[in-house]
Amino acid sequence: MTKTRTYTVGPGWTSGSKTIIIGHLCIDEILNSAGEGEFSIGGAVVYSSYAALAGGNHVGILIKSAPREKMIPYILPVHTEDIYWLRSDSETTSIRNQFLDDKHERRITTALAQGSTITVAELPEGISAKIYQLAGLMKGDYEDDIIKVLAQRGKVALDMQGYLRVPDSSTKEMVYHVWDRKQEYFPHITYLKTDAAEAEILTGTSDRREAARLMVEWGVKESLITHNTEVLVYDGKEYYTCPLKPLGLAGRTGRGDTTFSAYITERERADIPQALAYASQLVSLKMQTPGPFKGDRADVASFADKYYH
Known part of the structure; x- marks a missing residue:
């Protein structure tokens, strides 16, 4: 399997963009249980x-930051013409994850800074894709109606952490609040992702x-729940699960984001069991190493041959 990726050529995004x-x-600060850590782009x-790129998909990003971090997105492996930057009127988002155990399952998450809300008015003219993934980090990242607007253009994939996590007014530690508009917006969402704790809050x-x-039942087409043992998907007819088999947890941060993006892009070419297996295998491999997944489909297939088959 080659690692060469093919992109649609053209100014900005085109109808060929598969996922935006x-x-x-986010500037991440990640601390281990001993209080040791480092900053990273996250x-x-x-x-x-x-x-998404690891699966050979055409990917665009609409990303917001303060001007001083404007050039950071251009070091990502996304084609320059598929990057659209928005200016944050406040700061660049920054989050601290302090893990409390060696399994990296218990953590304290603190909002060090939050960028300004992404609004409907900021969506570029002519933006077009098959899937619009709202990869939020905390409440206030998006104007709510962006969901309905994007649903008129394609499939919406939404991570619930961007609507449930709220920085405490005094400590800035993330707390969870129920989203009271869920039944209004869920019918406009194709794919919805939560972790187990978020699912219970919701x-x-x-x-x-x-x-x-x-x-x-409240309207989404497919719900996906991540857990430290497995990933679960329900489509209104059947339940599907696939175990997670990480060989290490140094790369625990980003587990949900990685799983969700791998799943929704793979669903464009495969049924639910195949897409779920691929996403679970990819994230299990990713969790061995800090940072985002930098392999490809061949790496995932090799890992699956050893540990899933």
């Missing part, structure tokens, strides 16, 4: 774009299957 990932650039847009049940069922 929309969200904020955020859901970064992790998602790498995962639906009121810790039963992941019941939570996935409720999300579909």
